[in-house]
Amino acid sequence: MHTLRATFCAALISVVSAGTDAHAASCPAARATASVTELRGALLCQHNRARDRNGLGPLREDPSLRKAAQGHASHMVSAGFMTHTTPAGTTLLERLRSAGYVRPGDRFLVGENLAYRLGAAATPAPIFRRWMRSPEHRADILSAAFRDVGIGAARGTPTGATGLTLAITFGVRR
Numbered sequence: 001m002h003t004l005r006a007t008f009c010a011a012l013i014s015v016v017s018a019g020t021d022a023h024a025a026s027c028p029a030a031r032a033t034a035s036v037t038e039l040r041g042a043l044l045c046q047h048n049r050a051r052d053r054n055g056l057g058p059l060r061e062d063p064s065l066r067k068a069a070q071g072h073a074s075h076m077v078s079a080g081f082m083t084h085t086t087p088a089g090t091t092l093l094e095r096l097r098s099a100g101y102v103r104p105g106d107r108f109l110v111g112e113n114l115a116y117r118l119g120a121a122a123t124p125a126p127i128f129r130r131w132m133r134s135p136e137h138r139a140d141i142l143s144a145a146f147r148d149v150g151i152g153a154a155r156g157t158p159t160g161a162t163g164l165t166l167a168i169t170f171g172v173r174r
Helices: 036-053 063-079 092-099 124-133 135-141
Strands: 002-005 008-016 107-118 148-155 163-173
Touching: 036 124, 036 135, 036 148, 036 163, 063 092, 063 107, 063 148, 063 163, 092 107, 092 163, 107 124, 107 135, 124 135, 124 163, 135 163
Parallel strands: none
Antiparallel strands: 002 008, 008 107, 107 163, 148 163
């Protein structure tokens, strides 16, 4: 499933290839000047709080998914595009293979949410709220199948304006 809407995008791929209470409290707000590490922490908290409220287990950060997500967020800003497939034709699946998350013979399920927000005060919270109001994005966030997550955050937007661009990649290997 590939859906592209203005500044928000969700994808889900399923192929065979050759709830704790820890997040029940409020998440720290990431300032517009927060580091990428702080942005990732705030987003992971928001995701896991929503999952906890819906009786789901927390997502855990996966270094391979983070590498793919961060690379894609940065590339969207530098190359000025906002899609799951790069202008050169590289797909989510190819990015995940390159990052080492998906290997030949693996059974897996992956999904991806993309977004950007304009302005000097762009922070993850308003983007997360919009994702939760979008059926496709909410389905990725609240999928009981997903266990792993990679969070990519880049300063700037695909339009060249000041802001924040996010790529969140979800996954599970079976």
